[in-house]
Amino acid sequence: MEQKKQAVKSFYENTHTYLGQDYNIRIRSEIVTAFLADYDTFDSVLDMPCGNGMISLQNASKFNALTLVDFSKNMIKETKANAQKLMVENIQTICSDIFQTNFSDNAFDLVISLGIFAHIENPQRLIDELIRITKPGGLLIIQNTASDHFYGKLIHFYQRIKRKAGKSTYTLNKIPRKWLEKEFLKETKLLNRYDYNQSFLGFSKLFSNEKKYTLTKKLFGDAMNNKNRWLGSDTIYLFQKN
Structure with a gap:
């Protein structure tokens, strides 16, 4: 477990590699914005x-x-720099393992957690x-790549080849x-979801980020018109805690 944790940390410390996938970050950002469009303000928000x-x-x-x-x-360094560029001041940044933050119960009325369950x-x-740190009635925005989807299975097959x-x-x-849905729905209800694919499986270098973004949006649409959902192995969920 510790070896895997260090491997994940090493990958994400290389910000150039991760941020080179910014078409996917752009799509996630648009979906989160769309999910929050009908809400005015949130007192306390966690992005983790x-x-x-x-x-x-x-x-x-x-x-x-x-x-x-x-x-x-x-x-965290990138986050602080981006906050400064956007002139966002009402933030706290914490460099920590997710399970060592010691947040109190019901601490946040919005929790965003994307790109973590596979790792x-x-x-x-x-x-x-x-769920513990989300207030009753609070929102959770969660992302997962479904391993039981046919494209998810292809991703895992591709990863095995890469490991070998x-x-x-x-x-x-x-x-x-x-x-994942069953576990969340024990204590939440589903308000919205967006299904898409984020992987080009070995062909990523053939397309620019702009082209990958355009192709993904053309195939899957946006949050208001999510097309071809059955093709999407990735889902961004909007849950509300009971």
């Missing part, structure tokens, strides 16, 4: 893991207080933690869509 912070920072006008957590020092050592513990070739250092978690 926050990456470079842009997804939540771009919505900061709706947040009275924003806490951004990531275990990558370089990502975390204990997905069930993460679900329990995210020595190009990957750890195994992605297999998180079935039905399992």
